Amino acid sequence: MTTCGEFLVKQLEAWGVDTVFGIPGVHTVELYRGLPHSGIRHITPRHEQGAGFMADGYARASGKPGVCFIITGPGMTNILTAMAQAYADSIPMLVISSVNERDRLGLGKGYLHELPDQRGLTAGVTAFSYTLMSVEELPAVLARAFAVFEGERPRPVHIELPLDIITAPADHLHVQAKPRTSRSAPPAALLREAADKLRRAERPLLLLGGGCIEAQAEARVLAAALDAPTALTINAKGLLPPGHPLLLGSNQSLVPVRQLALEADVVLAIGTELSETDYDVVFDGNFKLAGELIRIDIDARQLQRNFTPTLAIQSDAREAMRLLLEELPTRAVDPQSPGARRTAAVQAQLAEDFAGWAHYRTLFATVLDALPAARFVGDSTQTVYSGNHLVELDGARRWFNSSTGYGTLGYGLPAAIGARLAEPDRPVVCLIGDGGIQFSLPELASAVEAQVPVIVLLWNNQGYGEIKRYMQRRDITPLGVDIFTPDFLAIARGFGCAAERARDHAHLADLLRSAPLDRPLLIEILEAPPFHP
CATH class of the missing domain: 3.40.50.970 (Thiamin diphosphate (ThDP)-binding fold, Pyr/PP domains)
Structure with missing residues (x-):
């Protein structure tokens, strides 16, 4: 007999999971039944918070979701901090946990590792949390999780399996190919409007965030096409190489960069929250924008947070850049261009700082x-x-x-x-x-x-x-x-x-x-x- 826990391992392996972080416990041992016969490597941290942080680092380095196997109760409470860090930084993480048997859920009778509501605990640090109430639900729930990782703003997903579901027969299930997921593309009319504003800009500024890390090639071409000084968030470091004539670094909290931002007539912000920990690490509220703001983000709600845009475009960053470049003139990087000279002046002031x-x-x-x-x-x-x-x-x-x-x-x-x-x-x-x-x-x-x-x-x-x-x-x-x-x-x-x-x-x-x-x-x-x- 193939159990649900064994099938889960097979399905994860088929979808490219090669590493799982977890600490075995009496409530998760049945998840481990299939691991020794798979190609998935198991890493044992010394604390579930460590498991979550390892999965986070794995995901940031690889671009693939980090996967954790976590026990009921204390395992879940221990990993919550790591899930919160991943949630804040839009990191894909799949947390598979056990939970008490279906007929014991929420009874408060003092069963081992019992919590009133594990899903309630994870609600604020996940894209979604789901309790598997039948074996047949597993393939669709996993597909939904990977749709978040690959097609939306990536964030942790929590799936909990009751103990009687983990051991339930799953012989009738078949390993499925991973569904191909596309990301949203920008509306053509809004993109043309954005391109028109950027073409007419005299002092453009480009702000790139962690949502752009899959678009490194496009980001470098876009900066040159706009001739725009470019500021990167911490999670966007490396999109422009060291010494690039348009690179401002990650110095948005410093006066010279803030003054440049205030003077910009059009600001293009892509894949960035425009949040405090990237733009105001001195916590004085003095990062301000006076010009028109064009925002592009995969998360529609994020488009209206922190700074209200003139033009808000919901789209995958890479696809938006690619289509935007079709509307803009092609330029080579020129160390003597107006944008490069503006950047050099700021860099000279930063060198003094x-x-x-x-x-x-x-x-x-x-x-x-x-x-x-x-x-x-x-x-x-x-x-x-x-x-x-x-x-x-x-x-x-x-x-x-x-x-x-x-x-x-x-x-x-x-x-x-x-x-x-x-x-x-x-x-x-x-x-x-x-x-x-x-x-x-x-x-x-x-x-x-x-x-x-x-x-x-x-x-x-x-x-x-x-x-x-x-x-x-x-x-x-x-x-x-x-x-x-x-x-x-x-x-x-x-x-x-x-x-x-x-x-x-x-x-x-x-x-x-x-x-x-x-x-x-x-x-x-x-x-x-x-x-x-």
Whole structure:
């Protein structure tokens, strides 16, 4: 007999799932019956939140949904934070959980792992949550989930299987081919209107967000066609390469870029929420637009949030760019064009603003010299905050972190593990602080067990340094921020990792080049001298 749990594994494998993150429990063991006979790799985190963050990192690196198998009750409550981060950043994640038998749902009799309403818990962090009440529903519900991942604004989906459904016969079901899903295209009339406004613009500005990461080639052609200075959100880094004459970086919270935005007569914003964590990280409300705003987004509701557009176009970013380019003149990138000169003037001012950040520039230059193809996966920590402004990479999906959107701590390490599993041949550098890593430190054991050679660049400032400075600026006596800092090198070695403290930049480069290929390497960098000037 083939059970529903076994059929689920077969169907997921047929649809391209190659990795599942989960911690087996008495309520999910029947989901595991089919895994050993499949081609799907199972990764065991040390906490369900780690499973969710790993799935998130896997999805961001690969473009495919990260998949988790989670137990009833505490498994679901543990993974909710990771689902919230993925929801905030529009990351595809499929969370398959168990739930009590159908005739026990919602009775409140104290059954193992019982919750009144698991779906209710996930309602705010999913595109949808569904309780499977019959085996026959499974193929259609999975198809609906993948339609969200591939045809809508991607976000987590939760499907829960009652214990009696997981073990129910599914011999009568047949593995189906994955339905082909298209994304929405823009209305031709609105697109022509947008093109007309952009052709007449004298001071255009292009704002690109994470919704554009599948449209890298189109984004580069579009920037040149518009001759528009281009600002990228954190999740859009790499759409324009380093040194591009129209690249403003991810500096929308700084005065020179804000002044440029205020002076723009037409602003084209594609695949971006225009939200605080990308455009106002100084939290003063001073990112403003005075010109006409054209917004393109796959989510119709997002088109009206934060900034009201003159023209709102619901569409997939790549398709909209492709069709828009058919209406615009073709231009080569010209370092002497009006748009490039406007960009250069802003970059000169930014260079003055960043004059005191030379030590961070040197740090990232050292890493990229040793590992030029590296992907950076970050937490909320000082190296991430500085890198958000300073680092530019040639290619999307190479820089992401939890300082945007939901902004949770502990994300960096498990997400970096997931990213390295998604693309094993690309080095992954985890940027994390001594406070954040203590949220998810046991996931080092997961990486050792799975032989994932992630490099953990641990910035140690002996506590929650950024929060301490924030308290001091607001004249609040620091409390709860000078936390006890353990011996991370001893702990990492105890888990089976390689671990060293970098003495200087040259030593850091040597450590990076000689990183082991079968286990993690933790490199501790002390914020205090001598490493940090």
